[in-house]
Amino acid sequence: MTRERHQVIELRLNQVEEMFVLAQTDLFSEYRNYLTGVEYCISLLRSQRMGRPVLLRLSLPAAELDDALGDRLSTALRRYCDQRISYNERERRAVRLGGVRSLWVGVPIVVIGYLLVIFENRLVGHSGNIVLDTTGWVLVWVGIWFPLDTFFFTPLGYGRENRALKHLRSAEISVTNWQPTTA
Numbered sequence: 001m002t003r004e005r006h007q008v009i010e011l012r013l014n015q016v017e018e019m020f021v022l023a024q025t026d027l028f029s030e031y032r033n034y035l036t037g038v039e040y041c042i043s044l045l046r047s048q049r050m051g052r053p054v055l056l057r058l059s060l061p062a063a064e065l066d067d068a069l070g071d072r073l074s075t076a077l078r079r080y081c082d083q084r085i086s087y088n089e090r091e092r093r094a095v096r097l098g099g100v101r102s103l104w105v106g107v108p109i110v111v112i113g114y115l116l117v118i119f120e121n122r123l124v125g126h127s128g129n130i131v132l133d134t135t136g137w138v139l140v141w142v143g144i145w146f147p148l149d150t151f152f153f154t155p156l157g158y159g160r161e162n163r164a165l166k167h168l169r170s171a172e173i174s175v176t177n178w179q180p181t182t183a
Helices: 037-046 069-101 103-118 120-124 130-152 156-169
Strands: 007-012 054-060 172-177
Touching: 007 037, 037 054, 037 156, 054 069, 054 156, 069 103, 069 130, 069 156, 069 172, 103 120, 103 130, 120 130
Parallel strands: 007 054, 054 172
Antiparallel strands: none
């Protein structure tokens, strides 16, 4: 019933801090996490439809548990998500600004490409030259593609991550006990 109403994310952590930072462990251990808990959650949420609320089920060793852990985790997760959303918004603006600034290089290349296409007959005669014509159109495409791609499409990744962060920010957190296995 919960799985139908919630998008359930289950994590097994050795320490509560692993939700936000990587723990120092044996790099060759089969129990090693190479992502923080939050990074794993963001990745999972970004890869799926985000219509349902999130239920975050954390399993921790008994020594890590206390009565206020769920509330502290909720507060820390909200704070982390808010800061990351703010960071992503700034990066999104910076990428768009980079797209506009790249027009300083792109527009002259477009102009040169158009001039090659327009004045092709004067440069090589009426018979034309397919290489010169094609080169002109390629310069037009190259000159305008990067600025447009950077302005319109590159920032979309930040928006998708922000939607995942907003879902994760309001996640219901359930903390349970588990016994770690030793290698």
